[in-house]
Amino acid sequence: MDTIVLVGYIAGTLTTVSFVPQVIKAWKMRETRDLSLAMLVLFGIGILLWTLYGLWTGSLPIIAANVITFVLILVLLFMKVRYR
Incomplete structure (x- = not known):
């Protein structure tokens, strides 16, 4: 495995795992009042676009x-939505 691909996997793991404590x-707590709905939606759209980019470039770490x-x-x- 190339070093740059390994860096991609490490970066992807860290940024993905960063969401786990929030979830x-x-x-x-059954509480999401402090989470911005707009941020979650916009971030989700950005993540979908990154996924498309990963698919188009064939980058498994990004995907x-x-x-x-x-x-x-x-x-x-x-x-x-559920805990409103």
């Missing part, structure tokens, strides 16, 4: 990280 906190991040954002959006 856990929102799940446990994997962004698909997982998008799922986490969907979970937060679901909780944001």
Whole structure:
């Protein structure tokens, strides 16, 4: 594996894992008032575009990280709507 691909996987892992504590906190507290709906929607759109970019360029680290991040954002959006 090329060094740059390894860097991509590490970067993708760190940025994706950064959402996990927020998901856990929102799940446990049943509270999402402090999360901006606009930020989640805009970030989700950005993540989808990064996923498309990854698909077009064939970059597996970009695809994997962004698909997982998008799922986490969907979970937060679901909780944001449900816990209103």
